[in-house]
Amino acid sequence: MNADISLPGSLRAGPSGVLRAIERVEQSTALDGLVGAMRRAVRSVPLGRARDVLHGVPLGHPVHPLLVQVPIGAWLSSAVVDLLPGHRRAADTLIAVGLAGAAPAAVAGWADWAELPPEQSRVGLVHAAANIGAVSFYATSLLARLRGRPLKGRLLALAGLATVAAGGALGGHLAYRQASGANHAEAVPHLVGPGWHSVGPVTDYPVGRPTRAVVDGVDVVVLRQAGDRVHVLADRCAHMGGPLSQGEAEDGCIRCPWHGSVFRLADGWNVHGPSTAPQPSLDTRIVDGRLEARLRHRRHEHRAAA
Numbered sequence: 148m149n150a151d152i153s154l155p156g157s158l159r160a161g162p163s164g165v166l167r168a169i170e171r172v173e174q175s176t177a178l179d180g181l182v183g184a185m186r187r188a189v190r191s192v193p194l195g196r197a198r199d200v201l202h203g204v205p206l207g208h209p210v211h212p213l214l215v216q217v218p219i220g221a222w223l224s225s226a227v228v229d230l231l232p233g234h235r236r237a238a239d240t241l242i243a244v245g246l247a248g249a250a251p252a253a254v255a256g257w258a259d260w261a262e263l264p265p266e267q268s269r270v271g272l273v274h275a276a277a278n279i280g281a282v283s284f285y286a287t288s289l290l291a292r293l294r295g296r297p298l299k300g301r302l303l304a305l306a307g308l309a310t311v312a313a314g315g316a317l318g319g320h321l322a323y324r325q326a327s328g329a330n331h332a333e334a335v336p337h338l339v340g341p342g343w344h345s346v347g348p349v350t351d352y353p354v355g356r357p358t359r360a361v362v363d364g365v366d367v368v369v370l371r372q373a374g375d376r377v378h379v380l381a382d383r384c385a386h387m388g389g390p391l392s393q394g395e396a397e398d399g400c401i402r403c404p405w406h407g408s409v410f411r412l413a414d415g416w417n418v419h420g421p422s423t424a425p426q427p428s429l430d431t432r433i434v435d436g437r438l439e440a441r442l443r444h445r446r447h448e449h450r451a452a453a
Contacts, residue, residue: 384422
């Protein structure tokens with residue numbers, strides 16, 4: 148017998164109108180031509196090692212969310228100061244500080260954006276457009292204030308604050324709904340049980356070629372070297388979950404085929420971004436011709452491979 152279950156209106160409600168609008172942006176291909184052109188332009192800038200710094204590799208997490216605190220904090224503070232009589236110069240200074248802080252935040256944001264998959268790239272482009280609009284409002288507001296038109300300056304600043312809030316909401320969607328910048332391999336240490344696990348006959352893994360395998364239900368990449376020295380890392384790239392087993396191994400490292408993150412085979416350390424997190428790695432041994440692996444608890448020294 149089928150029961151007719153009646154739910155309260157709050158439980159029957161689906162996604163909000165705002166969320167549905169953002170999801171339409173995720174799935175729309177209308178911006179893909181512009182996304183592709185801008186991605187190529189950002190990637191073509193010869194930044195060298197500075198690109199890793201912009202991604203936040205030295206910090207171990209993306210630097211863009213940290214940098215955006217400067218303009219957002221300064222502009223929000225300017226709105227509060229604008230409500231106080233006799234503090235016009237302080238508000239002007241805060242707006243100028245926000246404009247100066249927006250530049251490095253934008254550069255780091257574009258570096259991260261260029262390495263995102265399509266759905267995130269589309270939302271990211273709208274996020275960037277909102278932030279560009281906010282910068283335009285605040286720059287015009289500062290100009291009006293300097294020209295002796297404080298009321299116009301305040302109104303433009305309020306428009307800028309509303310626009311940057313919309314951009315921030317999109318940034319939150321990118322970070323928390325779409326997991327942009329998150330460590331996509333973080334779950335591995337919680338999924339692989341303790342102790343040694345059989346991976347299979349060592350001869351199943353050709354020398355010098357990354358090969359996918361499974362350890363305790365978790366996908367891993369196995370790279371066997373001459374002399375039966377074997378390295379095992381989690382297969383899902385920490386950056387965006389790309390399959391390392393389809394990547395290229397060279398000079399003791401493996402490169403993700405999706406966005407080019409480079410990890411050291413000896414310990415999973417992220418040598419180059421865009422990944423800001425290392426790759427979970429496993430100890431290996433060969434027993435009676437069979438490869439076994441166990442999760443390596445990460446240590447902080449990450450000594451260079453001998």
